[in-house]
Amino acid sequence: MIGVGKPKQYGNVLDKPLSRGRQEVSLSAFAFLFSELVQYNQTQVDNIAELERRLEDAGYAVGARVLELLCHRDKGNRRETRLLGILSFIHSTVWKVLFGKVADSLEKGTEHEDEYMISEKELLVNRFISVPKDMGAFNCGAFVAGIVRGVLDGAGFPAVVTAHFVPIEGQQRPRTTILIKFAEEVLRREARLG
């Protein structure tokens, strides 16, 4: 009989349930999509800083949505109000949902009070990307930096987030570090909350 066992059709997206859905997306599909995103933006800009900014903005939109969705779906409606709370939320929950594993490490900067670093041996988004020598220090991880900035900004912790390559001796490919520098008001509020 035709139509038996057909999945239920919903009239409007607001009626569809917010289920977990399929946990996995094809890596090749994502890699193709991301490479197209980078290539499209390359045609639109004149310099590398602009390209990084565009990738960051694309990530920002993702980050803001990921924050709301995960807090609603996975964390049982608890918000993060403390700095370490939101950082460990990003380091474990967000990374697990987006990349299938928790981030390699989360460190506090030694030189400045307001700097934190999330390190990853190889960012998923960079796996199939090679940067030509004439682009200098350009890192497509700017997309992931944008995601982190979106999450932090949405939660009320404005910060400047950048992605850097850190060469490690003994390894061919450099590690990627996401550097998070919090704004003044975040530190003041943290001190006030005790």
Place this chain on the structure above:
Amino acid sequence: MTTTACFIVVSKNDIPIYEAEVGSTVRQKQEQAHQHQFILHAALDLVQDLAWTTSAMFLRSVDRFNDLTVSVYVTAGHTRLMLLHDSRNEDGIKNFFQEVHELYVKTLLNPLYLIGSRITSAHFDTRVRALARKYL
């Protein structure tokens, strides 16, 4: 039982992105709608301070005006769902907020929806009013 209720959604930047009068006596309250919005906006300062003291989303009643109470629900992205009401039905209000929160997350997931802009979907409006009739 006739109830007064005014519901607004305020974005992180303190801009209202959705408002609705959802009480059961809506017809005579046109001139009071302005007053309701004024009361809700005045309560925003209190919400701001209170939001950082707790990690819960439902903040219960944060302010009172005559016999009207302001109840607030803060989402992870600091979007505030605020309800001005005269009833005492806390459980109903909490369920109402949770359902509207789910609707809001679904609206937000639309990649073409600019976060912080007005919610103009008629379907969203219909659903919110239906939920208000059900829970308030």
